[in-house]
Amino acid sequence: MDLSMIREAIARQRPGWSLEQMFYIDPVYYQFEQRSWLARQWYTLAHASELPDVGSFIVRDLLGESLIVVRDSERIVRAYYNVCRHRGSRVCTVDGRAGAFVCPYHSWSYRLDGSLRSAPAMSPDTDFKELGLHPAPVREVGGVILGSLRGNPQDIDAVEVAAEAMLQYHGIPGARIAARRSYPTRANWKLVMENFMECYHCYPAHPEYCSTMKHVEVLARKASPEAAESYEREMERWFREDADPDSPVAPRKSTYTDAMKQHTSRAPIGGSRQTQSQDGKPVATLMGRQRKFDGGMGVFSVRPFAFLALLNDHAVMFQFLPAGPEQTDVHISWLVDQAAKPADVDVERMVWLWDVTTVQDKAIVELNAQGIRSCAYQPGPYSLLEPGPAALIQGYLRELEAGWAA
Ligand code: FES
Numbered sequence: 001m002d003l004s005m006i007r008e009a010i011a012r013q014r015p016g017w018s019l020e021q022m023f024y025i026d027p028v029y030y031q032f033e034q035r036s037w038l039a040r041q042w043y044t045l046a047h048a049s050e051l052p053d054v055g056s057f058i059v060r061d062l063l064g065e066s067l068i069v070v071r072d073s074e075r076i077v078r079a080y081y082n083v084c085r086h087r088g089s090r091v092c093t094v095d096g097r098a099g100a101f102v103c104p105y106h107s108w109s110y111r112l113d114g115s116l117r118s119a120p121a122m123s124p125d126t127d128f129k130e131l132g133l134h135p136a137p138v139r140e141v142g143g144v145i146l147g148s149l150r151g152n153p154q155d156i157d158a159v160e161v162a163a164e165a166m167l168q169y170h171g172i173p174g175a176r177i178a179a180r181r182s183y184p185t186r187a188n189w190k191l192v193m194e195n196f197m198e199c200y201h202c203y204p205a206h207p208e209y210c211s212t213m214k215h216v217e218v219l220a221r222k223a224s225p226e227a228a229e230s231y232e233r234e235m236e237r238w239f240r241e242d243a244d245p246d247s248p249v250a251p252r253k254s255t256y257t258d259a260m261k262q263h264t265s266r267a268p269i270g271g272s273r274q275t276q277s278q279d280g281k282p283v284a285t286l287m288g289r290q291r292k293f294d295g296g297m298g299v300f301s302v303r304p305f306a307f308l309a310l311l312n313d314h315a316v317m318f319q320f321l322p323a324g325p326e327q328t329d330v331h332i333s334w335l336v337d338q339a340a341k342p343a344d345v346d347v348e349r350m351v352w353l354w355d356v357t358t359v360q361d362k363a364i365v366e367l368n369a370q371g372i373r374s375c376a377y378q379p380g381p382y383s384l385l386e387p388g389p390a391a392l393i394q395g396y397l398r399e400l401e402a403g404w405a406a
């Protein structure tokens, strides 16, 4: 891999403009960023309900690696590389529940804490202590299981402090998954995330989203100070008059300045809507400790890849998983309160908005990727309505450079 070429390319990118073609399509660049940057980010691996019991485990792919994620005997969530310490076989192939992991090849077995428990016919001087499964960073924050390959677990301490109360308030730790859909997208992760972080495209691409999110419609049409001011006025009025005063999150005006970090906010959907359904009426029972339908939408994210939208009666958990130079796996899980019975939940009305919107996003992002493959593609300038992608790309380049300096 010619690192000097990549280094020069990073230094050459123009702030406020999209990147040169190779950042979006080149397998060599992807290999480089996978090791140097993607491996340090945090991703939503699962919801807590996917590991309900001691010994519950799931097998998940992350950046080309296979991880075993398990709830151990202390109910702590742990993750291990799914690679046997004998001769490297996959240890688990399907989700399940067990007291130990047994490799299918020669039956080495591992405890839930990853340590080697038994290995038949090994010489007496075999040191079992040095042959445990290799751990991967993982943390459960308010019911959201966040994982990484080389992320610093201390970064998640700050996330936990900031977000735990909000996720508890919304009932996320005890929620259950009522629906789950996947949207594999043939595009580099940057195109998927750039698109997710701006609403410049909302008006042309998402009629359903704009008809539901009234304030976004105002902002997406025109980047004017008047539109922004009217939004701020409505937000302040909502917090004063309508919002549940018990909600732990205060309004935040600027939501796009720290594109790489944890973010929590709460704002009204608008238009007197109670939730993100087509008619604005509830699709399930209230979640968590919320006591009334105040029409608010909370956001919890660890940017750029982990994102939850928190409505009064359901939550939408997005998983964005880079899966190759031109492939990103997008999964959405819709969560409802643990006490909500199946008859209390109208699944089709609940999934309507984000299903139709994500199908649209997949289509426009794949068209974007097709255009970028052309010899005629050149970087273009971000608009005033795209501070999210501009900050994402700047932060990404800055961190790549800092990694070099370190
Ligand atoms: S490779 Fe796992 S026991 Fe041999």
Ligand SMILES: [Fe+2]
Pocket (backbone or CB within 6 Å): 195, 196, 201, 202, 205, 206, 357, 361
């Ligand atoms: Fe979109």
